[in-house]
Amino acid sequence: MIRAGTFLLAVMLLLAIPAPSDAQIYRWVDERGVPHFTEGIDSVPQRFRATAVPLPLRSAPPPAPAPPAAPAAPGAAAPGASAAKAAPSGTGGTTIRFTPGQRILVSARINGATSVDLLLDTGADRTVMSPRVFAAAGVSLSRGVGTGSIRGATGTANVTAVPIESIEVGEAKVGKMVVISHDIEQSGIDGLLGRDFLDQFNVNVDNAQGVVTLTPKK
Numbered sequence: 346m347i348r349a350g351t352f353l354l355a356v357m358l359l360l361a362i363p364a365p366s367d368a369q370i371y372r373w374v375d376e377r378g379v380p381h382f383t384e385g386i387d388s389v390p391q392r393f394r395a396t397a398v399p400l401p402l403r404s405a406p407p408p409a410p411a412p413p414a415a416p417a418a419p420g421a422a423a424p425g426a427s428a429a430k431a432a433p434s435g436t437g438g439t440t441i442r443f444t445p446g447q448r449i450l451v452s453a454r455i456n457g458a459t460s461v462d463l464l465l466d467t468g469a470d471r472t473v474m475s476p477r478v479f480a481a482a483g484v485s486l487s488r489g490v491g492t493g494s495i496r497g498a499t500g501t502a503n504v505t506a507v508p509i510e511s512i513e514v515g516e517a518k519v520g521k522m523v524v525i526s527h528d529i530e531q532s533g534i535d536g537l538l539g540r541d542f543l544d545q546f547n548v549n550v551d552n553a554q555g556v557v558t559l560t561p562k563k
Contacts, residue, residue, distance in 0.1 A: 372397065372398050372476075372528065373389050373390075373393045373394075373396060373397040373398070374393070374396070375390075375393065434519070434545055434561075434562075435517060435518065435519050435542075435545030435546045435559070435561045435562065436517075436518050436519075436561055437515070437516035437517045437518050437561065438515075438516060438517055438546070438558070438559050438560040438561055439514050439515025439516050439517040439558075439559050440515070440556060440557070440558050440559075441465070441514070441515075441556070441557040441558075441559070442555055442556055442557075443555050443556075443557065444555055445552055445553065445554075445555045446552075448464055448465075449464070449465040449550075449557060450462055450463070450464060450465070450533075450534070451463045451464070451465050451514055451538050452514070453512055453513060453514045453538065454511075454512070454513045455474070455478065455482055455509050455510075455511065455512055455513075456482050456484070456509055456510045456511060457510070457511060457513065458482070459478065459481050459482040461474060461478050461535040461536065462533060462534055462535050463534070463535060463536050463537060463538040464529075464531075464534050464536070464537050464538065465537075465538045465543075465557065466537045466538065466539055467540065467543060467548070467550075469537045469538075469539035469540065470539055470540055470541065471524065471525050471539045471540075471541050472512065472522065472524040472525065472536065472537060472538055472539040472541055472542050473524065473525045473526075473527050473529060473536045473537040473539065474524055474525070474526060474527075474535055474536035475526075475527070475528045475529070475535050475536055476526050476527075476528060477528075477535075478535050478536065479507055479526060482509075484507060484509060486505050486507060486526060488507060488508060489505040489506055489507045489526070490506050490507070490508055490523060491505070491506045492504065492505050492506070502527060504525050504526060504527045505525070505526040506523050506524070506525055506526075507523065507524060507525075507526050508521070508522070508523050509521075509522055509523075509524060512524075512538075512542055514538070514542075514559065515559075517546060517559045517561075519542050519545050522541060522542070524536075524541075543559075545561075545562065546559040546561060546562060547559070547560045547561075547562055
């Protein structure tokens with residue numbers, strides 16, 4: 346079992362294997378104790394189907410349609426002409442309050458609609474979310490851009506890298522990210538908010554006051 350805070354996140358991305366987009370997500374554990382997540386009971390090896398567990402789905406409103414793009418100003422570059430190659434960047438800012446000495450929990454939204462509770466982890470290279478979050482957001486794991494393994498202090502598990510449109514924490518937002526689908530198996534937590542999001546901001550942690558401030562980098 347991989348626990349929060351133990352991730353070294355040595356993620357090796359391989360070719361993704363497509364899965365049915367409308368299938369239920371199942372969690373099963375192989376003979377070595379490594380958890381796996383697949384879509385559809387038919388994707389679970391026969392000898393493990395009796396112990397496979399369907400993951401609960403949390404209802405979430407569908408993402409609102411994007412507003413029409415404003416006309417480009419004369420002489421301006423066409424939309425996407427240069428941004429297509431740009432790395433994700435943070436916009437907006439926010440203040441997160443926590444109890445000093447306790448873990449920092451963050452209420453976030455993915456794709457502008459689905460609410461998630463994430464553990465802020467400055468030691469995690471990548472943002473990690475439970476497979477049930479993607480199901481609630483209507484994002485199929487078959488959209489994954491790669492599969493591989495993730496290593497932590499307590500073992501190794503297979504994971505899928507999944508693209509999403511955005512992550513928002515208050516007014517702080519990063520778009521077009523690839524996050525890791527994996528269940529960290531801690532009650533009340535949907536995943537980890539890692540440095541791929543946090544590095545897009547100036548992050549100030551005031552442990553005495555119990556305040557984290559995110560401000561966009563210039």
